[in-house]
Amino acid sequence: MNHTPDLFSYRKHWAHKFGTAPELPISRAEMDLLGWDSCDIVIVTGDAYVDHPSFGMAIIGRLLESQGFRVGILAQPDWTSAADFQRLGRPNLFFGITAGNMDSMVNRYTADRRPRSDDAYTPDAAPDRRPDRSVTVYAQRAHEAFKGVPIVIGGIEASLRRIAHFDYWSETVRRSVLLDAKADLLIFGNAERAVVELAHRLARGEPIAQIRDLRGTAFVSRGLPEGWSEIDASRLDGEGRKGLSPCPDPNPYEDEPACPDGASPSRGAGATTAGSDGQARSPRLERATTVVRLPSFEQVRADPVLYAHASRVFHLETNPGNARALVQAHGERDVWLNPPPIPLTDAEFDRVYELPFSRCPHSSYGAARLPAWEMIRHSVNILRGCFGGCTFCSITEHEGRIIQSRSEDSILREVADIRDRAPGFTGTISDLGGPTANMWRLACRDRRIEAACRRLSCVYPDICRNLNTDHGPLIQLYRKARAVPGIKRVLIASGLRYDLAVRSPAYIRELVTHHVGGYLKIAPEHTEAGPLGQMMKPGIGAYDRFKDLFDRASREAGKEQYLIPYFISAHPGTTDEDMLNLALWLKRNGFRLDQVQAFLPTPLALASAMHHSERNPLKRVTRHSERVPVVRGQRQRRLQKAFLRYHDPENWPLLRQALKDMGRADLIGNGKRHLVPSFQPAGTGGVRESRQTPSPRSPSARADSSRAKPSAPKRRGRPR
Numbered sequence: 194m195n196h197t198p199d200l201f202s203y204r205k206h207w208a209h210k211f212g213t214a215p216e217l218p219i220s221r222a223e224m225d226l227l228g229w230d231s232c233d234i235v236i237v238t239g240d241a242y243v244d245h246p247s248f249g250m251a252i253i254g255r256l257l258e259s260q261g262f263r264v265g266i267l268a269q270p271d272w273t274s275a276a277d278f279q280r281l282g283r284p285n286l287f288f289g290i291t292a293g294n295m296d297s298m299v300n301r302y303t304a305d306r307r308p309r310s311d312d313a314y315t316p317d318a319a320p321d322r323r324p325d326r327s328v329t330v331y332a333q334r335a336h337e338a339f340k341g342v343p344i345v346i347g348g349i350e351a352s353l354r355r356i357a358h359f360d361y362w363s364e365t366v367r368r369s370v371l372l373d374a375k376a377d378l379l380i381f382g383n384a385e386r387a388v389v390e391l392a393h394r395l396a397r398g399e400p401i402a403q404i405r406d407l408r409g410t411a412f413v414s415r416g417l418p419e420g421w422s423e424i425d426a427s428r429l430d431g432e433g434r435k436g437l438s439p440c441p442d443p444n445p446y447e448d449e450p451a452c453p454d455g456a457s458p459s460r461g462a463g464a465t466t467a468g469s470d471g472q473a474r475s476p477r478l479e480r481a482t483t484v485v486r487l488p489s490f491e492q493v494r495a496d497p498v499l500y501a502h503a504s505r506v507f508h509l510e511t512n513p514g515n516a517r518a519l520v521q522a523h524g525e526r527d528v529w530l531n532p533p534p535i536p537l538t539d540a541e542f543d544r545v546y547e548l549p550f551s552r553c554p555h556s557s558y559g560a561a562r563l564p565a566w567e568m569i570r571h572s573v574n575i576l577r578g579c580f581g582g583c584t585f586c587s588i589t590e591h592e593g594r595i596i597q598s599r600s601e602d603s604i605l606r607e608v609a610d611i612r613d614r615a616p617g618f619t620g621t622i623s624d625l626g627g628p629t630a631n632m633w634r635l636a637c638r639d640r641r642i643e644a645a646c647r648r649l650s651c652v653y654p655d656i657c658r659n660l661n662t663d664h665g666p667l668i669q670l671y672r673k674a675r676a677v678p679g680i681k682r683v684l685i686a687s688g689l690r691y692d693l694a695v696r697s698p699a700y701i702r703e704l705v706t707h708h709v710g711g712y713l714k715i716a717p718e719h720t721e722a723g724p725l726g727q728m729m730k731p732g733i734g735a736y737d738r739f740k741d742l743f744d745r746a747s748r749e750a751g752k753e754q755y756l757i758p759y760f761i762s763a764h765p766g767t768t769d770e771d772m773l774n775l776a777l778w779l780k781r782n783g784f785r786l787d788q789v790q791a792f793l794p795t796p797l798a799l800a801s802a803m804h805h806s807e808r809n810p811l812k813r814v815t816r817h818s819e820r821v822p823v824v825r826g827q828r829q830r831r832l833q834k835a836f837l838r839y840h841d842p843e844n845w846p847l848l849r850q851a852l853k854d855m856g857r858a859d860l861i862g863n864g865k866r867h868l869v870p871s872f873q874p875a876g877t878g879g880v881r882e883s884r885q886t887p888s889p890r891s892p893s894a895r896a897d898s899s900r901a902k903p904s905a906p907k908r909r910g911r912p913r
């Protein structure tokens with residue numbers, strides 16, 4: 194991991210003489226003003242162009258500019274013909290194509306597959322400014338616009354669709370997006386290292402078809418390169434190919450991979466020379482030249498068990514310290530994935546975030562509102578990555594498990610920069626955060642141990658003993674941010690990993706006293722052990738401990754503050770009984786949630802593999818693996834969501850029927866111990882007239898209103 198060139202050590206491309214653009218050009222007229230006759234790279238994106246480090250096109254565009262390249266932006270181009278893709282002329286090096294900050298299907302459709310009415314990444318939140326499966330469509334148009342220009346795809350959509358993946362919107366396993374897009378190269382994960390190296394090598398005249406050694410890239414290949422060995426995934430992790438026969442070799446993947454404790458990283462590929470029975474085994478293989486063959490696209494499409502097996506092996510091969518290359522056949526061709534990128538150093542991360550961003554949407558948008566920018570324009574991103582491993586979340590698949598943290602100085606400089614330059618700033622930093630607010634500077638205590646580890650989470654089933662959970666540096670950072678002249682307030686709006694936070698009552702005190710604006714969002718996600726186990730989330734006891742500390746610290750600070758818990762319905766492993774128990778917990782604790790969330794299976798997530806296969810890829814997958822209960826069909830999805838909003842009269846008819854079907858009619862009635870009233874208010878639940886449903890156990894029509902019921906504010910980011 195130490196032989197990676199520094200991101201800023203490359204000799205600059207000759208075009209650096211044009212200097213820094215005030216904003217990257219989106220038209221020929223702007224290129225003319227900059228004195229450019231052409232772009233070296235054209236980035237095509239499904240989002241509006243916002244020159245801010247929270248937006249992918251800006252971070253990659255400004256980074257390439259810092260390397261001396263001329264970068265143009267085609268933001269939300271008209272995809273109905275190739276004409277708009279010719280707007281900036283033929284790029285000298287490549288088209289870089291991304292759907293934007295979100296997968297286009299997640300952006301355009303709700304969890305119930307209904308079209309969304311708005312798009313936070315578009316001026317004035319206008320919908321329908323990007324196509325379904327944007328990466329594929331944009332790549333096709335770019336091919337048509339300029340034949341022969343290399344097509345490089347990246348961003349979250351390409352990243353999560355880099356191998357065969359379950360696609361919720363079509364309910365099928367789709368092939369790698371590389372093939373649909375006919376791309377020359379796919380960059381997955383954080384793209385900085387790969388895209389910089391790629392641009393310099395293309396500029397030196399190296400054909401893209403020969404650039405096959407970049408970490409964090411995938412491409413279409415045929416055959417095994419010379420000097421490489423191949424190992425079948427089924428030999429690593431139990432039953433797989435070849436009729437799912439028992440694994441012939443010792444299985445190096447434990448059901449719960451243990452923490453390697455102090456051992457130096459193994460260099461082997463998981464195969465050993467002899468088993469305990471004395472039988473000869475495969476020779477030890479060199480990791481750097483070993484590729485793991487996953488079941489083919491055709492196999493995983495036809496067989497959900499193999500899909501779950503492939504998903505498990507894929508996830509166990511994502512630590513940059515020990516991951517091997519992966520390969521998956523698609524018909525006659527292979528999709529080859531190099532190991533994931535090496536995380537940026539703190540110094541590199543700082544420099545990337547301190548590139549000369551204007552911090553604003555492109556000036557051509559005028560006074561149009563851009564909700565995604567308005568949400569983050571006064572916030573600072575302090576870290577990347579997440580070691581939580583929540584199975585429904587795709588952050589880990591994209592950003593990795595190793596936390597990359599910016600330095601304190603760099604963060605404080607950005608705070609001052611917001612104060613001095615951000616439009617509309619009135620003294621409040623709206624967030625110091627990232628995927629998880631309190632993972633800044635948390636890491637494995639030993640880089641060698643980290644490099645050898647294959648655990649899917651550092652905090653599940655318990656917080657790993659090797660994890661440094663010291664929140665002291667974060668407390669200091671908060672204090673220094675508050676002390677920056679001109680800063681009145683610093684809020685923490687990113688989600689919090691509360692099972693980590695309870696390790697530091699001092700952190701909770703600091704947070705509650707200075708950084709909570711009345712409500713704090715946290716995400717237990719459920720109360721029941723079944724779904725929590727499939728999510729890899731801590732038990733509800735951790736929430737209770739956090740709540741005690743939160744309430745105590747709020748009292749000591751003389752503040753009335755509330756926790757807003759978030760929950761997911763319809764996650765794999767969730768039965769209707771689990772949802773009923775959750776609803777009873779909500780009622781007992783006085784919560785009436787405004788915003789609730791139904792599980793959305795995103796491509797490549799472990800929970801999506803559960804959803805598709807009804808198997809649990811957190812353990813070795815076999816034909817005899819335990820079945821995971823899965824919610825299928827809109828009626829059951831609606832019901833599970835209705836339990837989260839048990840207080841909404843619109844849901845009462847559905848809940849009453851479900852309670853009767855579940856043998857829990859005793860919960861229908863008008864007393865405190867009932868979940869759903871027998872009374873239906875006029876004009877609700879499809880009922881015109883007010884009516885009373887007879888119930889022998891409902892003496893009163895008074896609903897339980899004896900406890901404080903804070904309403905959840907609009908959800909901003911995903912709490913942990």
Ligand code: SF4
Pocket residue numbers: 452453580636637638642643646647648650651652657658659660661
């Ligand atoms: S702290 Fe995380 S990376 Fe380190 S050994 Fe434990 S699980 Fe592995």
